[in-house]
Amino acid sequence: MSLQQRVTVKVPASTANLGPGFDTLGMALSLYAWIEMKPSEQTVFHLYGDHLNGLPTDRSNLIYEVAQMVFNEAGVSVPELEISMFSDIPLTRGLGSSASAIVGALAAANALIGSPLSDDKLMDMATSLEKHPDNVGASLYGGIIAAAWDGRRVDHIRIEPHQDLQTLVIVPDFELSTSEARNVIPQQFDKSDVVHNISRSSLLVAALASGRLDMIQRAMLDRIHQPYRASLVPGMTEILEHAVEYGALGAALSGAGPTVLTLVDRHDPRKAELEQYLMETMGKEGINATPLWLDPDLDGVTVLPDQDERPFLDRIKGEVKA
Numbered sequence: 001m002s003l004q005q006r007v008t009v010k011v012p013a014s015t016a017n018l019g020p021g022f023d024t025l026g027m028a029l030s031l032y033a034w035i036e037m038k039p040s041e042q043t044v045f046h047l048y049g050d051h052l053n054g055l056p057t058d059r060s061n062l063i064y065e066v067a068q069m070v071f072n073e074a075g076v077s078v079p080e081l082e083i084s085m086f087s088d089i090p091l092t093r094g095l096g097s098s099a100s101a102i103v104g105a106l107a108a109a110n111a112l113i114g115s116p117l118s119d120d121k122l123m124d125m126a127t128s129l130e131k132h133p134d135n136v137g138a139s140l141y142g143g144i145i146a147a148a149w150d151g152r153r154v155d156h157i158r159i160e161p162h163q164d165l166q167t168l169v170i171v172p173d174f175e176l177s178t179s180e181a182r183n184v185i186p187q188q189f190d191k192s193d194v195v196h197n198i199s200r201s202s203l204l205v206a207a208l209a210s211g212r213l214d215m216i217q218r219a220m221l222d223r224i225h226q227p228y229r230a231s232l233v234p235g236m237t238e239i240l241e242h243a244v245e246y247g248a249l250g251a252a253l254s255g256a257g258p259t260v261l262t263l264v265d266r267h268d269p270r271k272a273e274l275e276q277y278l279m280e281t282m283g284k285e286g287i288n289a290t291p292l293w294l295d296p297d298l299d300g301v302t303v304l305p306d307q308d309e310r311p312f313l314d315r316i317k318g319e320v321k322a
Helices: 062-074 097-112 119-130 131-141 177-184 190-209 211-220 226-232 238-246 269-284 310-318
Strands: 007-016 025-039 043-047 081-087 144-149 154-159 165-172 250-253 260-265 287-294
Touching: 007 097, 007 131, 007 310, 025 062, 025 097, 025 131, 025 165, 025 190, 025 287, 025 310, 043 211, 043 310, 062 097, 062 119, 081 097, 081 211, 081 310, 097 119, 097 131, 119 144, 119 154, 119 165, 131 144, 131 154, 154 190, 165 269, 177 226, 190 211, 211 250, 226 238, 226 250, 238 250, 238 260, 238 269
Parallel strands: 043 081
Antiparallel strands: 007 025, 025 081, 025 144, 144 154, 165 260, 165 287, 250 260
16 A cells, blocks of 8 residues: 555536436536545544535544545555545535535545545445435546446446536525435326436437537426426526526526526627526525536546645635635
């Protein structure tokens, strides 16, 4: 084992489903978390940023638990860790905060011990923890991920996003747990709804892979989860139906919500009009929200060069948003 003195990773947020691709399609976004991990005489945490308030600062922290899974899988022992983390990714908003933490912890722990585990192994481990491969796959590999999980291993294909593809996400100021959002989805569906989603999801993958941005609008239509989650996110139904009239290529609930995602052509002159429409629609429902223009992240989780001896926050402050 080649134990490193310190490892720092940068991991992107993600959006999942993209409408019809329930638990199957994900895309990495240019919103990030940073994790530093190093061996220590005793386990200690340094959590920075408002998005990490209230998280555990002992061994029950997810980052620590996931790191120990990597060490156990590799057959090594690193029982005590000093872990620092900063995140721009809001918790329980449908932007893959738990997936980014899992992937960041896996990548950091693996790099700390000389990277004995392959990316495919990390993907399987991440999915077994997250229970679906879309968010973790996007955060691990970057770009757009189409993935299938059989309970043991993940089969996936990465799609390079079209260079003109951009996103506008509207992040409400309330949280929505994944379990709550999943509980409103029925256990059985009419065959027509299943066929609808299979056809739209297939069309969406083909459109994204071939750069057919003109096909995205109709390909993003969903009957499996969004109609049932609409009651949890006031204004969502109207946005899904009418966002394209204001310049969106398509719209969807981001993951389990409550964030709403719109795909946009970065050269469209109506971007300001679209943002105004989305914010006004949420505002009419009494919802305060934050608009974020994000690009697809192309790199996935990355291990940062360890050539700077400054403290953790000083090293990343050039990338961290104020």
